[in-house]
Amino acid sequence: MGRFFKGVWILIFVGCIGVSGCAQQTSTKDETETKVVEPTEDKITKEEEEKEVQEPEVVEPIVVDILEPTTQEVVRSLTPIELGYGTEDAKYKAELEKWARELARGSETTPGLDSRMIPDKLGPDGQVIKGSPLIILEETELVDSIIKASEKGGTVELPLYVTASSYELNDAARLDEVVVGKYTTYFNAGVAGRTKNIELSAEAINNVILGVGDVFSFNTTVGPSDEAHGYQPAEEIVNKKLVMGIGGGICQTSSTLFNAIDVLGVGYVEKHHHSLSVGYVPKGRDATVSYGGKDFRFENTTGVPLLLKAIVSKGSLTVEVRTSKDYQAQIKKGI
Template sequence: MQIQISKRVSNLIVFLGFIILFSSVSLFATMSAFMMTDEIYQGVTVGGIPVGGLSVDAAEQKIRDHFQQYWDRPVILFTYNKQQWPITPQNFDLTIDAHNLALGAYDVGRNGNIIHRLLQRYLTLNQGYQISLPLSYNKDKLVHILTGIANSIDRPAQDARIKQSQNGTVINVISEVTGRKVDISKTVAAALGKLHSDLYASVPLIVQETTPQITAKDLANIDGVIASYTTQFDPSDNNRDQNIRLAAKRIHSVLLRPRQKFSFNTQVGLRSPQNGYKEAPVFIDGNLVPDWGGGVCQISSTLYNAVLLADLKILERTSHFHPPGYVPVGQDATVADHLIDFVFANNLPNNIYITNEVTDNQVTFYVLGHPKPNSPEIHVAATTKKVLEPNTVIKQDPNLELGKQIIESEGQKGFLVTTYRIKSLNGKEISREFLATDEFKPVDRIIRIGTKAIQKK
């Protein structure tokens, strides 16, 4: 039994030996044929062009002829949505070195030691060998072309916004616009990368999109005016007029979500000449002096009153040193860069939208939202108002004739006022919210009396 098994194994080994021998002879014969040929080995392609079986000169001519057919045709096709931009070789000075490419194809399977060469020839025959195209081009020209294309695609993101009718009551929502910007560097790299393997590249533009901060969905429930407030100003004061309009523009179309805070100084920014503001009169330490951004406090005060009537939560508010004339006493809100801010929060259950309108001589702020039916009426009232009379200060003036009087300052009355936010329903008061007690100090009345002795003649 063991003798029979040994014979079977011996026969199998002999059989496998013959197979290996014939395979080796066949492979050796094939490799020998490879070694004796003076042509590019079968399976070699240059940029997708088959050159196997060709001499170097024939391969060079084929590569040149193949490239020539693209000379007046697009080699790059940039695409975006349904738009297309074909780019020809002349557009960016595209050329190839057909001679060196043919030499490179011929060298496949002819470099390295014998084992490496035989292995490379075998793999080329069975799997193919691709040579990439070493292109010569003017990248700056391609970037310039793509920059021009990008200018027609790029656009900034635009928030959805609300457009009101002239009386402010009719509200239309204008949908948002998604921002777009072509990534020129990545798009050029993608195009050139494809060209190195094939003399044609269809390349979708790589576009970065920016989602707007406010979408039409955010404004969907804003369908009415919750509150508004108007103040008057003198347009003949050009500097003050410009300051008012600049500040109002920065608070136009502001969305506040529930529990979100609004900071006047953050929203408006610094009142500086670099931001376009002019010098106009403001009260500083009781004196009316010119300062950058004079008049902006009328914007904060007008907004303050609209916010009060909208029943929003006041977080930070400061009165002026002296009561301004454009709002009732105790209903102002002053602001100053880095020092005094006006801050409130949206304590309503829905989004609100703040906008304004500036005409020739008045500014109106609107708080838009979703008005509740049968909401109470809101008004602001000063329940106590005390007039503070100015003191009279006598100053002796040795340069003024004895007994003569000159009124240097008429002085100004001061006020002590307490304000409340009052809610009424069907003519009956239902709540009263304390807002503030403001003291506007009086400005002294100053009289100069001469003490200069009269000289006798």
């Protein structure tokens, strides 16, 4: 009986050892399988790096903004590379020069930024009636500035140069004191259209103030000689022929002005002769004009401010050039 119990205990002990061994093997196997399934941190990092390589950074193109200097408004934004910068530089520069020229001088539909001076005038009460200054867009400077900015981008201001009339406001009322130049021409007062045109153009230049260095433009000062401004049909010279045209007669005003101012030896910027001789001035002493075409322009190189007076009487037109007594002795006469 004792041997029986002893055998039973031996069997139980051996069984327990077997069960313990199986449990340990199973646990080790489960741990191994778990480690194989779990992804490593190194693998995730590599996938993220590959993803970043596949999505390159987007580079914005270089842009140059051209600004109006007073308002700081953008006149034009351009992308240099699209216009040939860096690949076709000569073409790029030519395109900029063309645009700058159109911007300055205008086109058929858009006025240019360049504008001639409209001179101030002396009012009947001695007060100055303001005109407008000379404005010039420096085209070459604009193109050079844009090209310089095209490498890194940025802004460029339009190089606009504004020149006001050069005289002292306090002197204006005294500029009519002495006559330093004068000329008179004659016309048939019975020809209504021509007479009216001479009167209107003479009034336009009457009491005009010319500062030192100012450039006077007859066409700019007088304006359009059309029906909308009161001008009438009259004979005028066109291609060596006398024809009827609106504004005929204004060339007598411009020619009379030329002869009056010429005694001071001013600098002439633009002057043209008629294709036929005219009867109101000696041959070669005329100055033909046509609004939008030929102009009569001169610069006040006398060194002192001047005042123009235009007086129309029955059948005559007189243009006088005046200045202050203080300035009379200082006038520089050209050769």
